[in-house]
Amino acid sequence: MAKRPKVYLAGPDVFLPDAVSVGRRKKELCARFGFEGLYPFDNEISPTAASSERVDLLIYRANAEMIHKADAGIFNLTPFRGPSADVGTVFELGMFVALRKPVFGYTNCAESYLDRIKKSRGVERDEVGMWRDWTGMSIEDFANADNLMVEAPFVEQGHPIVRVASEGQKSIGDLDGFEKCLRWAADSLLKDRAGQKRRLVV
Amino acid sequence: MAKRPKVYLAGPDVFLPDAVSVGRRKKELCARFGFEGLYPFDNEISPTAASSERVDLLIYRANAEMIHKADAGIFNLTPFRGPSADVGTVFELGMFVALRKPVFGYTNCAESYLDRIKKSRGVERDEVGMWRDWTGMSIEDFANADNLMVEAPFVEQGHPIVRVASEGQKSIGDLDGFEKCLRWAADSLLKDRAGQKRRLVV
Numbered sequence: 001m002a003k004r005p006k007v008y009l010a011g012p013d014v015f016l017p018d019a020v021s022v023g024r025r026k027k028e029l030c031a032r033f034g035f036e037g038l039y040p041f042d043n044e045i046s047p048t049a050a051s052s053e054r055v056d057l058l059i060y061r062a063n064a065e066m067i068h069k070a071d072a073g074i075f076n077l078t079p080f081r082g083p084s085a086d087v088g089t090v091f092e093l094g095m096f097v098a099l100r101k102p103v104f105g106y107t108n109c110a111e112s113y114l115d116r117i118k119k120s121r122g123v124e125r126d127e128v129g130m131w132r133d134w135t136g137m138s139i140e141d142f143a144n145a146d147n148l149m150v151e152a153p154f155v156e157q158g159h160p161i162v163r164v165a166s167e168g169q170k171s172i173g174d175l176d177g178f179e180k181c182l183r184w185a186a187d188s189l190l191k192d193r194a195g196q197k198r199r200l201v202v
Numbered sequence: 203m204a205k206r207p208k209v210y211l212a213g214p215d216v217f218l219p220d221a222v223s224v225g226r227r228k229k230e231l232c233a234r235f236g237f238e239g240l241y242p243f244d245n246e247i248s249p250t251a252a253s254s255e256r257v258d259l260l261i262y263r264a265n266a267e268m269i270h271k272a273d274a275g276i277f278n279l280t281p282f283r284g285p286s287a288d289v290g291t292v293f294e295l296g297m298f299v300a301l302r303k304p305v306f307g308y309t310n311c312a313e314s315y316l317d318r319i320k321k322s323r324g325v326e327r328d329e330v331g332m333w334r335d336w337t338g339m340s341i342e343d344f345a346n347a348d349n350l351m352v353e354a355p356f357v358e359q360g361h362p363i364v365r366v367a368s369e370g371q372k373s374i375g376d377l378d379g380f381e382k383c384l385r386w387a388a389d390s391l392l393k394d395r396a397g398q399k400r401r402l403v404v
Contacts, residue, residue, distance in 0.1 A: 015339040056344040060354035064299075081319070081335065082284020088351040090289045094296020097266075117283065133283065137217040137374070142258040149290040152262035172339070 004036045005189050007182075008067055010093065011076025012086035012172055014041045022173045029175065033182045034190055038066045067095050072102040072189055074181045077146060077161055078172050079109050083116045084146050097153045104185050105154050106177025110165035112143045159184050206238045207391050209384075210269055212295065213278025214288035214374055216243045224375045231377065235384045236392055240268045269297050274304040274391055276383045279348060279363055280374050281311055285318045286348050299355045306387050307356050308364035308379025314345045361386050 007030055013022045023039040030037030043062035045055055067073070073096045080086040085107070096103050109116070114131060117123055121134050131139040144151035145161040154161050164177040209232055215224045225241040232239030245264035247257055269275070275298045282288040287309070298305050311318070316333060319325055323336050333341040346353035347363040356363050366379040 012339070015341075017334075017338045017340075019340075054344075054357075056342070056346060056350040057354050057357060060350055060358070063351065067300075082286065084284065084286075084289040086349070087286040087289060087292045088349040090292045091296040091299075091349070091351040094293040094298075095300040096296075097293075098297040098300035132219075136219045137214070138219075138221075139217075140258070142256075144258065147288070147290040147293070148258040148262055149265065149293040152259050155256075155259060156262070 004031075004034055005071040006038055006069055007035045007185060008070035008073040008092070008096075009037050009039045010073055010089045012078070012080045012089060013076055014039075015086075016173050018173065022175075025175060026178060029179060029182055033186045035182070035185065038070055040066060063092070064095070067092055068099070070096075070101065072096075072104070072185055074178060074185065075103060075105040076172065076178065077105050077107040077150065079107070079116065079146075080172070083113060083120060085150060090150055093150065093153065102157060102185070102188060103153060104159060104162075104181035105150075106162035106164060106181050107145050108164045108171040108174045108177060109145075110163045113146050114139055114141055114143070159188075206233075206236055207273040208240055208271060209237045209387060210272035210275040210294070210298075211239050211241045212275055212291045214280070214282045214291060215278055216241075217282075217288075218375050220375065224377075227377060228380060231381060231384055235388045237384070237387065240272055242268060265294070266297070269294060270301070272298075272303065274298075274306070274387055276380060276387065277305060277307040278374065278380070279307050279309040279352065281309070281318065281348075282374070285315060285322060287352060292352055295352065295355065304359060304387070304390060305355060306361060306364075306383035308366060308383050309347050310366045310373040310376045310379060311347075312365045312367035315348050316341055316343055316345070361390075 009026050013019060016022055019041055023041050027037035027039055040063045043059060043066065045058040075089055075093055077085040093103060117133060117139055123131055123133050123139060126132050131141055133139055140148055142148055145163055151161055162177040162180045211228050215221060218224055221243055225243050229239035229241055242265045245261060247260040277291055277295055279287040295305060319335060319341055325333055325335050325341060328334050333343055335341055342350055344350055347365055353363055364379040364382045
């Protein structure tokens with residue numbers, strides 16, 4: 001039997017009080033769709049084992065190694081401690097894109113980036129119609145889920161960020177959007193595989 | 203004369219009311235240090251020129267192309283609309299790291315990520331001593347400027363994120379940290395060049 005494609009599971013899920021069980025559920029769902037889930041929390045290095053090395057650097061290296069091993073990534077882009085996605089997750093997204101690997105993304109927040117900022121504090125349009133926040137800084141108005149550099153790579157690959165309608169912080173661990181991403185990933189990666197096999201046989 | 207190395211200028215500076223003049227100052231400083239500065243704002247595509255294509259995708263592609271062209275990147279990681287750096291900037295950092303290009307970073311905020319969150323809202327230690335925010339989500343305690351995935355690549359390259367002591371949002375355009383990064387970049391990139399030349403001559 002062929003090896004299952006490896007899917008890296010990026011997101012602020014690792015900071016949840018039930019980080020371990022969320023990771024287990026994600027990996028079970030991966031298996032059901034024919035994938036092997038790589039969950040960064042599984043890399044967690046204990047300070048005792050780390051000896052003289054900085055633990056943060058050991059975690060970083062272990063995550064980067066997982067990313068290089070992965071065939072694709074699924075990104076939880078739910079707003080985290082602010083109007084945008086978790087920066088750790090977005091850093092990893094940048095790596096995947098530069099490495100030209102398939103990426104799938106979801107957010108457990110249905111609103112656009114602009115609408116979230118509008119709701120949080122005062123914003124207004126300037127003389128040319130550009131939205132500006134309380135410090136005068138401009139706000140992108142593309143109806144995207146987040147900054148355009150975060151949304152665009154998913155659009156370019158043919159599957160924009162999945163937006164699930166529910167509230168911000170409380171639902172970081174919700175997996176409806178994750179399942180939709182898995183379905184897309186299966187359609188794209190496993191179909192490609194079958195196609196390749198057929199071509200090889202012919 | 204050899205071509206000047208190209209340095210990509212990443213940061214939320216592009217959202218400042220004086221985005222154009224900040225970019226001009228950054229590029230002037232680059233030239234003074236022997237670099238050519240690539241400022242993403244110079245790519246800005248006007249909606250009229252874009253015709254049927256989505257403007258956000260055109261901007262994304264133009265920025266990604268600049269990143270691929272660049273020899274190094276300098277990242278403004280000042281907290282932006284929350285306790286972390288701008289996600290667009292961090293996405294680009296991930297690309298640079300995956301492409302194995304030198305990166306230099308600064309933040310116009312001296313505090314650690316944990317201290318910023320402590321200040322903003324209630325946090326407390328759980329039974330094992332882990333810091334948790336108001337939603338129960340854990341907070342990294344590595345005294346870093348931001349999430350470990352953002353800080354670690356700079357440490358790995360031998361120059362941690364430069365922290366400039368000043369207030370958050372107001373000082374996104376301050377260039378003291380930027381200049382320090384340029385000095386580091388010159389030491390590392392231009393010295394390497396000179397070394398290479400010497401080796402070639404010998």
